[in-house]
Structures are given as C-alpha cells and as structure tokens.
Amino acid sequence: MKNSLVILLCFIAGVALSSLQIIPRYDDSIGLYILYALMFLVGIGIGCDLSSLSSPIKKYRFKIILVPLATIVGTIAACALFALFCPLALRETIAIGCGFGYYSLSAILLNGLAGADIGTIALICNLSRELITLLTIPLLARYCGKLAPIAAAGATSIDTTLPLISRTLGKEYIVIAIFHGVIVDMSVPLLIGLLYL
C-alpha cells in the first residue's frame, strides 16, 4: 500500500512540475531508458533463480493461454456493455478499450482510423489503465485473485507493470505475466485493425 501511495505522489509531482513548466524541456526517451534499466534488473532476478521460469510452465501448461484470453475477452465484453450507456458507438468503445494500456500505439492507430477525438480518448483511457493498475496491484492481488494484477495490466504486463507484479505476486507469476504481455501486446494492432477493416 505504501508503494502505491509513493507511486501516485511521484506521478503527480511529475505532472505538476512539467505542466507548471518548472522543469521546462526534457527528452521523452529518458523514460524508455529507465524502463530498460528496470527490465534488466527483473532479468537478473530471474537469472539468479531460473526455476522460477520453468516451474510455472510445467505446473500450469496450457492453462497459461487462458490468462491473456480472459483479459482480451473481459475487456471487449465490458466495453460492449458500456457502449449501451455511453455516447460513443459500439465499435469505437471497443477499439478504445482494446488498447489494453498500450497508449502510445492505440492512440496513434485510432488517431488515423477514427479521428483526433477518439485518438485522444484512447490515449487518456489507456494511460489511465496503466496508472490504475500500478496503483491497485497490491489490492487486486489480495481481493481479486493472483491473476487480477496481470489482467488489469493488459499489454503493460511485459514492461512497466512487470516489476511491481513480480514484487507483489512472487517470481512464479513472472513468466505468466511475460507470456500474457506478449500476446496482449500483439493483439492491440490486430484487434484495432480488424475493427476498422
């Protein structure tokens, strides 16, 4: 819980400092290098204990495929239901949800396919999904089952949210999160492309 609070404060501090232009210009690629450093550390953690990579695969086998499937179907079903009550059309609502937290890609794709407004909603929606997940990982793990943080993370379960997922759920879930992240990641352009055929 303490971690979630500090994470929220760090994010708010960043937004405040840059929107008030206290930190004027900065290079957007810094975030990417920080992410790389983080993934390197996660890798070292796995390398020290390689059984954490192989034992869940042996234990769960084909069941692992159901995890990304649940994430994708769950999001599409929830968005379809929500479309009944919101001003957007069914296709747009589902397409926005199908960013699965991959905000850079989904915003660019939908900007081109559905216009600037939908692109903006997709950007904010998927950015929010990433933040919601980062803030609620401990809560989700405690009350909604150990797969819940991975499902909430969507496409980000392979990058930004992975370190926190492994801290909270334990090493056993790292390989599930990576597999989940790869599949959901690839499904983003695929699903959005299919919706706008």
Added chain:
Amino acid sequence: MFCVLLIMLSGILIGYFLRHFRIIPLITSKVSIYIIYLLLFVMGLSVGNNPQVIHHFGGLGALGITIAVVSTAGSVALSWVVYRYLFKPHK
C-alpha cells in the same frame, strides 16, 4: 517490446552467472522499487508536457478514464474466474 525482451534476456544471462551471490536478488529488488518511482515521475513529466492530455482533462478525458475503469474491471472479473477454477491451489 522485442527490445525489452532482449534486455531482459541479457539480464537473465548475467543473473545466471551471478546466481551464487545471494546478495544480488536482494539488491535488485531494493533498487528496482526506486527505479519504479523514477519511472512514474518521468511518466508524469511527459503527461504534464502533453497538451493533448492536459487540455482534454474534462469531457473526453472523463470518458477515457471511465472506459479504462470499465475495461480493467471486465478483464479482472474474467481473470478471477480463471484463477478461481484453474490456478488456485486446492486445499
């Protein structure tokens, strides 16, 4: 994504060679939380710098946040079913 995987793989390799030093996993988990904080701070910086996000915090933004909550809830609900029936250790 592939770049991230490649970097993680190189970490795994180095971690494997260093696996006899029991202090390494303790250090990496201690350091990683501070890097997560830094990452969120930088994410905040780029959101604050992004006029598309800042200017639309009202109408479009609220709709976006609602869809985020709804879709996350949908995924979490289904994942709970999968966890409950297929993953949870039986007593």
